[in-house]
Amino acid sequence: MRKTVIIALVLFITTITSQAQVKVSPGLRAGTNFSTLSNIEDASFKTDFYVGALVAIKFNKYFTLQPELTYSRQGSEGISYDPQNPYIRSYKKEYELNYLSVGAVAKYHFNGSGFHILGGPSADFKTSDNFKQNEFDPIDFDLSIIGGFGYSLPNGLTFEARIKQGLIDIYGYNEYQYNNNNNNNRYDDAILNQVFQIGVSYTFKMK
DSSP: HHHHEEEEEEHHHHHHHHHOOOOOEEEEEEEEEEEEEETOOOOEEEEEEEEEEEEEOOOSEEEEEEEEEEEEEEEEEEEEEETTEEEEEEEEEEEEEEEEEEEEEEEEEGGGEEEEEEEEEEEEEEEEEOOOOOOOOOSSSEEEEEEEEEEEEETTTTEEEEEEEESSTTOOOTTOOOTTOOOOBOGGOOOOEEEEEEEEEEEEEOO
């Protein structure tokens, strides 16, 4: 009986593996970032770029897992005030937060077609910023969630639109330590990375 079960299990695994026909394709991706920081007064979107590499692991015509390594230039446009008279706006200022991001995006292709939705996590490691020493110093790590949609052509070219939402306060406050009059945590006061991305990628066909 035990031998029969083992043989049946081996045959089942062999059948699934043979039908899966997993395809692995390396690729490159790049595009435009429209980024901002939440809960900062007078903040507006900053336009910059992202560029990186990927590995598309296609399990079948419906599902693809895509690990990614991306350099992403983020931050926000803001207003700098005259310290002698903070009620007078002086000039616009660009706040830069640059990250090396390690992500894993899952894609579902509707009816096995080129149109797909996507989602997954991203661990973002800060490489540089232009915040002054006498201002707040952003922490070195962020955790983000990614969502979006796209369309893939048979030649390996893919067009995508994504939203990347940071989950950790960039100033590192423990549990977003903002208190209101009732001494309750105010999670909506956290300063988070928010990025809208439009870009293109290309996967190389492997023989």
